[in-house]
C-alpha cells in the first residue's frame with residue numbers, strides 16, 4: 001500500500017535510549033555484537049566433571065572435589081580424571097569439563113568426595129553452551145517488533161544502550177457534534193460532555209503515538225472542512241468520531257469528496273455499524289507532501305472503542321512497520337445464554353474469571369447499548385461473536401479478546 005510506504009519512509013526512524021524504547025517499534029534488525037552466553041557455563045548449582053566417566057559400566061561414580069567456581073569467579077586450575085569442581089549456576093565451565101551433576105543428586109561421604117548414580121544424567125547435561133541464546137552477527141530482535149520489557153532486557157544483555165525505532169506517528173483526533181461540550185463548560189439542555197476524545201487519547205497512548213488534539217467541531221460544513229484541512233496538514237492519521245451516521249454522513253461525505261477519497265461503510269458489526277475510511281489528499285504546503293489516512297468512527301462512546309480495536313489499532317501499527325498487529329483471541333465458557341442474530345459480528349463487553357474447576361468463564365457487564373460506556377469500563381474483555389454465529393447457550397465456549405495491554 002503506497003500510503004503505508006510513505007509513512008514507513010526508511011529515513012523515518014530515531015535513536016532512543018533503552019529506558020525510552022518501551023512500546024516503540026524497532027526500525028532495523030538488532031544484530032547481536034556478541035555470543036550469548038559468551039562462554040560455556042553451568043546451568044545448575046552442582047559439580048562439573050568430564051562426562052566420559054559416565055560411559056563406563058560402573059553404576060556409581062565417585063569424584064574428588066578439587067576446587068570451586070562461582071559466577072564471576074572462574075576456577076583457573078585443571079580438573080583431572082576422577083576429579084570434579086564445585087560449581088555455581090552461571091560460573092564458567094573449565095575446559096576439561098562438559099557435564100554438571102546437580103548438587104541434590106549427589107551424596108558426600110566426606111568434605112572432599114561426592115558420589116552419584118551414573119544413570120541420572122548424560123554427558124553434556126546441565127551445561128549452557130556458548131552462543132546458545134544468541135550468536136554474534138545474527139538478529140537478536142527483528143525489525144517491526146513492538147518492543148516489550150523482555151526486548152529491552154535482551155538489548156541490555158548484549159551491551160546495547162540505544163535502539164533505532166520508528167518515529168511516532170502523528171495522529172490527530174477530533175469530536176464532531178453540536179451537542180458536545182468540553183470539560184469545564186456548563187451543560188445546557190440537550191448537550192453532553194465529549195468523552196470520545198478522552199477514550200481515544202487513552203487508546204492512542206497505549207500505542208505511544210504523538211496525539212494532536214483538534215478539539216470539538218460543530219456540525220457545520222465550513223467549520224468541519226477547515227478542521228479536516230488543519231488536521232491533515234499536521235498529521236499522518238486523522239481519527240474523528242461522530243457525524244458518520246445516516247443523515248449526517250451525507251454532509252461529511254460531500255466534504256470528503258473535496259478533500260480526498262473516502263468511503264462510507266455500513267459494517268455488519270455491533271456496535272459500530274457506520275464508519276468512514278479513506279485518504280485525504282496532501283494539503284498544499286505540507287512537508288513532506290504526504291496523504292493523511294482518515295478514520296471516521298461512529299459517535300457512540302462504546303462504538304468508538306470497538307471500531308478502534310477492530311480497525312484502527314492494527315492499521316496504525318502496520319503503518320508504522322509493526323510485524324505482529326493482531327491481538328490474540330482466546331476462549332472462555334459463557335456463564336449465561338447470549339442472544340445473537342447471525343449476519344453480524346458482535347463485540348459484547350464482559351468480565352473474564354474462573355469457575356470452580358479452574359476453567360476460564362465470562363459474564364457480560366450489564367446493558368450492552370452502544371452508548372453505555374460503563375459496560376466497557378467494568379469489563380476486562382470483549383466476547384466476540386462471529387458473523388455466522390447464532391444464540392449462545394450457557395456453558396458454550398466463546399472467543400474473547402482481553403483488554404489488558406490493548407485498551
Ligand code: AMP
Nearest residue numbers: 175194195196242243244245298299300
Ligand atoms: P453520531 O454518530 O454523531 O450520530 O452520534 C451518535 C451518538 O453518540 C449520539 O448520541 C451522540 O450524542 C453521541 N456522541 C457523538 N460524539 C460523542 C462524543 N465525542 N462523546 C460522547 N458522545 C458522543
Ligand code: MG
Nearest residue numbers: 176177242243
Ligand atoms: Mg452527531
